[in-house]
Amino acid sequence: MLRVRGLEVRYGDRVALAGVDLTVDDGEIVSVLGPSGSGKSTLLRAIAGLEVPARGSVAWDGRDLAGIPPHHRHVGMMFQQHALFPHRDVLGNVVFGLRMQRTPPARAEQRAREMLDVVGLAGFEHRNVAELSGGEQQRVALARALAPAPRLLMLDEPLGSLDRPLRERLMIELRELFTGLGLTTVYVTHDHDEAFALADRVAVMRAGRIEQVGTPLEVWQRPATEFVARFLGYNLTEAFGDGRVGIRPDGVHVARAAAASGSGVGGVDGVVVARAFRRDHFLLRVKVADGDPLEIAVTGAPVPAVGDAVHLVADPDAVVRFDEGTPPPQLP
Numbered sequence: 117m118l119r120v121r122g123l124e125v126r127y128g129d130r131v132a133l134a135g136v137d138l139t140v141d142d143g144e145i146v147s148v149l150g151p152s153g154s155g156k157s158t159l160l161r162a163i164a165g166l167e168v169p170a171r172g173s174v175a176w177d178g179r180d181l182a183g184i185p186p187h188h189r190h191v192g193m194m195f196q197q198h199a200l201f202p203h204r205d206v207l208g209n210v211v212f213g214l215r216m217q218r219t220p221p222a223r224a225e226q227r228a229r230e231m232l233d234v235v236g237l238a239g240f241e242h243r244n245v246a247e248l249s250g251g252e253q254q255r256v257a258l259a260r261a262l263a264p265a266p267r268l269l270m271l272d273e274p275l276g277s278l279d280r281p282l283r284e285r286l287m288i289e290l291r292e293l294f295t296g297l298g299l300t301t302v303y304v305t306h307d308h309d310e311a312f313a314l315a316d317r318v319a320v321m322r323a324g325r326i327e328q329v330g331t332p333l334e335v336w337q338r339p340a341t342e343f344v345a346r347f348l349g350y351n352l353t354e355a356f357g358d359g360r361v362g363i364r365p366d367g368v369h370v371a372r373a374a375a376a377s378g379s380g381v382g383g384v385d386g387v388v389v390a391r392a393f394r395r396d397h398f399l400l401r402v403k404v405a406d407g408d409p410l411e412i413a414v415t416g417a418p419v420p421a422v423g424d425a426v427h428l429v430a431d432p433d434a435v436v437r438f439d440e441g442t443p444p445p446q447l448p
């Protein structure tokens with residue numbers, strides 16, 4: 117089990133991590149989610165031993181790892197820039213880490229072939245890595261990270277360079293793979309869809325701190341702070357007359373104003389100012405009298421058009437109130 121306590125990392129005067137607490141149980145997949153610059157990579161690097169913390173600790177199974185160099189931490193790392201060796205073939209790339217660990221050649225090759233099989237690249241052993249697709253290269257990098265049997269696998273935006281359909285397929289495949297292997301995994305991303313699809317728990321970071329930790333459903337349905345809600349795409353609004361609240365885009369019922377006249381108890385009127393098709397829904401931008409326009413996901417016909425007057429009613433289950441006086445919840 118990984119346990120990070122009160123971790124602080126500085127780059128000169130800049131505080132990149134400020135008192136981070138995080139626990140990852142054996143076999144658990146935790147996604148570290150946050151905007152660029154929030155400290156996600158720094159957290160991974162500190163866990164891997166590539167940054168020396170100014171304060172706090174990183175422990176594995178109760179043993180403090182301070183002073184243990186990266187190559188003795190049994191951590192596998194995979195980055196967006198996977199840095200495969202272009203002059204080696206696929207097998208040569210996967211074998212590399214094992215050879216660094218002084219695994220005997222025959223054993224290293226056998227293990228590398230097994231890992232290529234695990235990531236779906238059996239038969240690719242002697243392909244030139246430069247001739248593989250982006251997705252295939254990511255699989256090689258993953259096989260390379262898995263080959264030394266790390267007790268902790270850490271991935272930093274591993275799908276960031278891939279196109280969306282491939283990413284969506286790989287998210288599911290990676291989750292299957294990690295849970296199948298029982299891997300303890302920390303997965304960094306700025307994409308909440310990716311974090312939610314992959315992780316057992318999500319830790320949302322903001323400016324060097326963890327703002328909320330919870331299951332994907334908890335974080336999605338009950339963002340702890342305005343920051344988390346905004347990051348997830350909630351509307352922050354006072355338009356519904358009950359103080360400032362967060363409302364999920366899919367939690368607003370939209371009716372044509374004329375059809376709904378008289379039925380809108382607690383609702384609010386607005387005008388559609390933009391409409392975008394999003395595969396399984398339309399996203400409407402609706403200007404209301406009070407505050408910023410609202411973004412609303414609409415499924416099912418009829419979908420109001422730009423210029424239509426509409427009446428909006430919020431689903432109470434999709435409304436979140438924030439008590440900004442209370443500090444964000446942290447892990448015990």
Ligand code: ADP
Nearest residue numbers: 127130132150151152153154155156157158159
């Ligand atoms: P993220 O991975 O969430 O994008 P990082 O961990 O890379 O965030 O960065 C956290 C903060 O630390 C940012 O403000 C970034 O500019 C700063 N930072 C990261 N690496 C360095 C470095 N080598 N030197 C100085 N500042 C850095």
